[in-house]
Amino acid sequence: MRFALAALAILASIPAAAVEAGMPAPSLSMAPLEGGAPVTLAGLKGNVVYVDFWASWCVPCRLSMPTLEDLYQRNKARGFAVVGVNKDASASDARRFLARVPVSFALVQDGADAAARGFDVKAMPSGYLVDRKGVVRQVHRGFTAETGAALEKEIDSLLKEPS
């Protein structure tokens, strides 16, 4: 019994399989970057949600932030939300960047890597577009201008789906 438990504990250290399109989004509770009530994907159900793993040390992440803010501003009234999961080593790095590039969508911290491991993030940035039912429909690894354009179309088509 003890052997089985120990073996299980070791095997549990192997990361979970990466979240891909078609899979349900992992249920996670994430603490906001600047305090407040925890953000959960379950709490955002009914919205189209873009879960974006970013950090101020990651150049394409920095480039993606103004695009994500723009998409959020134009679509939030239709039920679109963005959750920016910050992967900076210290929150002050994130704050310094956000002072220059302010965003108005939800920002959460992930100091213990629970969210990153839950999604098994394979690249920075990684974005998971979750539909109104809580299913991941698109995964974007890396970010270029084309990603922004593709995202705009995907968000628009997902917002037209019934919840």
Next chain:
Amino acid sequence: MKIVVLMALAAFTAACVPVAPYQRAFLARDDMALDGNPGYMKAIEKTYSAKEAASGGAAVGGGGCGCN
């Protein structure tokens, strides 16, 4: 026996843990680059190979004349 199996299991599953892409905050720092300033490094290499007649050590062909 069981302990050997457990140790083997631990070694194979957890001995080498790669740095995940989202854990590279410190590795991404400028001062962590192997070659932080390519232009400066090139000048240093050229001077070194000319002075020490040691061209080739830094993967550059040619003699130690400082003319390559």
